[in-house]
Amino acid sequence: MKLYISGHRGMVGGALVRHYQNVPDVELVVRTRAELDLTNQAAVESFFATEKPDVVIIAAAKVGGIHANNTYPAEFAYENLILATNTIHAAYRAGVPRLLFLGSSCIYPKLAPQPLSEDSLLTGPLEPTNEAYAISKIAGLKLAEYYRRQYGVCYHSAMPTNLYGPGDNYHGQNSHVIPALIRRFHEARLAEQPTVHAWGTGSPLREFLHVDDLAAACAFLLEMENPPDLINVGTGTDVSIRELTELVATTVGYTGEIKWDTSKPDGTPRKLMDVSKLSALGWQAAIALPNGVKRTYGSFLAETEAGSLRT
Ligand SMILES: NC(=O)C1=CN([C@@H]2O[C@H](COP(=O)(O)OP(=O)(O)OC[C@H]3O[C@@H](n4cnc5c(N)ncnc54)[C@H](OP(=O)(O)O)[C@@H]3O)[C@@H](O)[C@H]2O)C=CC1
Ligand SMILES: C[C@H]1O[C@H](OP(=O)(O)OP(=O)(O)OC[C@H]2O[C@@H](n3cnc4c(=O)[nH]c(N)nc43)[C@H](O)[C@@H]2O)[C@@H](O)[C@@H](O)C1=O
Secondary structure (H helix, E strand, C coil): CEEEEECCCCHHHHHHHHHHCCCCCCEEECCCCCCCCCCCHHHHHHHHHHHCCCEEEECCCCCCCHHHHHHCHHHHHHHHHHHHHHHHHHHHHCCCCEEEEECCHHHCCCCCCCCECHHHCCCCCCCHHHHHHHHHHHHHHHHHHHHHHHHCCEEEEEEECEEECCCCECCCCCCCHHHHHHHHHHHHHHCCCCEEEEECCCCCEECEEEHHHHHHHHHHHHHCCCCCCEEEECCCCCEEHHHHHHHHHHHHCCCCEEEEECCCCCCCCEECECCHHHHHHCCCCCCCHHHHHHHHHHHHHHHHHHCCCEC
């Protein structure tokens, strides 16, 4: 099986490469952004016509936390729309029979019933801080569905909940909450800072999935002969941002005071996936949050040491 993983230098793409690199009879195809810019339609068409992979996983995207999504909506919409469109269409034109598109839990309406069922898609207004990204992800998953329906190709989508793990982005402003807090608490401990600020009120609820679990779930879905068009991937449990913040501080060994910067947005009040569809098919997450955060802090230290930390 010739498998093209886009975005292999990102957190999800990296986990997929780790998962598949020792699987027998899998030939991995990867390209850096410098080698293949997925927003360049001609380059994408030419790549697919030459490589003709058997399976594609779209793990490339413009990704960021609440601040980045809220600040750069034009880039989040444009890059993710064009990247998904180019990849799905070129894969179809090159005769690729199987493709997995990755969306995100933010595709569901802000106030949809919790836990978020796949049936909630397109039933109400989106969370404003990530509307642009969500719209591009909805377009991507719908495109995969339409190509499957019209052309009979097995193109389908998975909706992961908030992810974390090795190879995450530790940018001070544009990252997600777990990498942001790991770095902030780590630096505060080293500098013996008495106070650390976390964003918002601490009251929102979020569900977190380790990226190695997501890679395993993607492989599970790609083994299915007739996968659903759209399926949620998560753990089925959530925590408050306040609880998460305390967990990260403890893991990192920071003992100072935590203050809340309420000038920063909370985002959606709760985002818990209904994972009953995936559970019924026989898959569930294996890495519990405290252990996952501990492992991720270990990766952060190793990446810092190696000079490869993404900031
Ligand atoms: N992180 C999370 O919490 C969640 C992520 N997801 C989804 O998982 C997928 C992967 O996310 P994640 O791994 O976290 O993101 P990362 O930012 O870690 O990785 C994304 C990768 O995509 C590459 N990329 C972006 N634009 C282009 C382009 N135009 N051409 C070529 N490559 C490009 C980036 O390359 P470069 O390094 O050169 O910029 C990067 O390697 C995305 O679809 C995202 O929506 C879903 C739910 C939650
Ligand atoms: C994966 C997901 O990621 C984004 O949505 P989000 O769930 O809001 O993700 P987040 O990780 O940025 O924040 C989670 C919560 O945590 C709080 N918070 C505290 N302190 C920090 C902090 O220091 N950084 C960040 N980023 N958040 C912080 C923050 O205020 C919020 O209440 C979307 O872009 C969306 O498109 C998407 O798909």
